[in-house]
Amino acid sequence: MTAPAPAPPRDGAGRTARSAPGPLRTELRRGLGPWTGAAIVVTMLVTMYAKAPEWQIRWQDAENLLHPLAGLLCGPLAMAAGCLQGGRDRRLGTEDLWASVPRSPLPRLTVAAAPSALWPAAAVLLGDAGVLLAVWPYASWGRPALAPLLADAVAVGAMGLVGHVVGRVVRWRLTAPLLAVAGYTGFAYADFTSASARWLLPSAQFSAAEYRQVWWYAPASAAWTAGLALAFLLAYGLRSSRARLLALVPLTVAACAAAAILRLPADGGPWRIDPAAVRPVCDDGTPRVCVVALDARLLPALTETLEPVNERLRGLPGAPARWAVGRMEEEPGDVTLLDIAQDVVRNRIEDPALYRHYAVMQLFSKECREGDLTGPHAERAMDIHLAVAQWLAPSPPGYGPHAPGTRAHLDRLRAKSPAEQRAYLVRYLAANGCRPGEVPVP
Structure with a gap:
């Protein structure tokens, strides 16, 4: 006969006793980690909300703003918070207590540093998701490129990890704010250089919506930032000289990724024009109104805006064959109008009369x-x-x-x-x- 299963242990009040949470879960729930994540999400959403007319029309426009935002603002914030988190044990006077624990230093360091890396990375992904949801009702073409967003999250997490180690090494109280200021200033200054090294930065800016990254750039960028941070962590957490040689493994990965990135051209870097994004989409009017596939949802609004002009030009010799709005291959009889995004808010042309007037001025402009x-x-x-x-x-x-x-x-x-x-x-x-x-x- 099978013996009955033992009853679960109960506490003094007769309630079922729960197992204690693991050390990683405990670290993730306390300290600055949750507050850092909340600060990063708020920073991203407030900054993007202030610029909503610039990006709430295309996936590419939103992502081209999210990338420098993650590297330029969220990264230094993660470094400063990680630095404060790293110096917590010293401020609380618990370093000797941790030294008496039988667990080796590297696992202790890894568990303690996890909130400094995971919370900022998760917050960046959450902020990205909120922005992409705001773009979804208005985007005309394509889908969001998730690999660059994941690489941004890895970079911000890596900066938080580096900040944590710096906080353990440097005992000066002003290290955290100075680290944030130095990170922001350094990234902002380096981003204006014209060398290929700028594509190593997590804040490198690029604004053309018709372009997409080469497929390998996001994984290489993630390997570069994560490899440096892990090498930094291992070099500090491993005590013996022989064990510290393990830090060469992620450092080698980071060096290989950096070598590949440095081979990119200084002008344009990893971005290449996407032929599908600039494919013309036209109405059947006379003259025709054509937009690139990126702006296909804007075609009805543009047709309605230009119809009063088309009505007077229709059938006249010398009238344009089509209004070409955006970057597309030119044809005879084209009147090329520039990117429509600056005149549109949420798929609505802000001032149709002004846009019509601008179009006519382009019609009469001549290269003399x-x-x-x-x-x-x-x-x-x-x-x-x-x-x-x-x-x-x-x-x-x-x-x-x-x-x-x-x-x-x-x-x-x-x-x-x-x-x-x-x-x-x-x-x-x-x-x-x-x-x-x-x-x-x-």
Whole structure:
């Protein structure tokens, strides 16, 4: 007959006794770790919220801001917090007590330093997740690149680990704030250098949304930062000279990763243009409105914005074949408009009238040779140019023509019948705008 299982142990009050939490769980729940994580999340979300119009439209724009934010702000914060955490035992006077524990120094150091690395890394990932959720309703194309975000989290965790060891070694109270200031200043200064070494930094900035990283850069960057931090930890935690040779293993990994990164070009580094991101997406209007795939959701809003201009240009000789918005391969008859992101907030064009006016100004802009746009008719041609642009796409209040000549030409143009206006626009589009004498007077 099978013996009954023993009853679980109970405490004096008759409650089931729970096993004590392990040392790692205890370390993660106390000290500065949770507060450091909360500070990093708040720093990321507040900073990104202040710049929401700049990134809440594309995955790439958000990630291009998250990367320097992690390295430039969260990294120094993690180092300072890790430094304070590392000096905790000295401040509490428990160093002798820990020395009497039978566990060897390296495992004790690893458990004690875990909050300095894990909490900042987890906080960076949590902040990234919050930002990406805010982008998700508005992103037109692609998906977030998770590998660079993971590499950023590893870099911030590594900086927290280094700060922890520094806090154990250096006994000066001002070490933590000075470490944060030195980290921020050093990263900010080094990021403006033009050498390939800047791509070793966890704060290296790049802002073009049409580019993506080469596949190996994020793993190499993570190996570089994590390898340095682990070598630092082993060199301090291992007591014998022979044991410290183990620190050469992560140091070698870091050196190999750094060698690969240093081979990148100084201009552009690991970023390469993504052909799928700049694939044109067009409507079926005349003239056509085309955007890159990155901004496909903006096409209806852009078509509606440019329709009043297209209605007047439709069917005229000399009218553009298409409005090309963004970086795409040019075709004959294109009018190239710059990146739309600066004029859009959450897939809504902030000022359609101003954007129409800008588009018409691009339509009439010409690449002229040196010496053109001079002579006795140059000022008159400029007044006519501004008047036609104002007639086709009236600018918002405050942007209108102020020169008397411009207002006079605009008044005459508005006084014409629709047929006369159309005939004049045909003559205007056929004229060489670089030769002022050929520009027809309304």
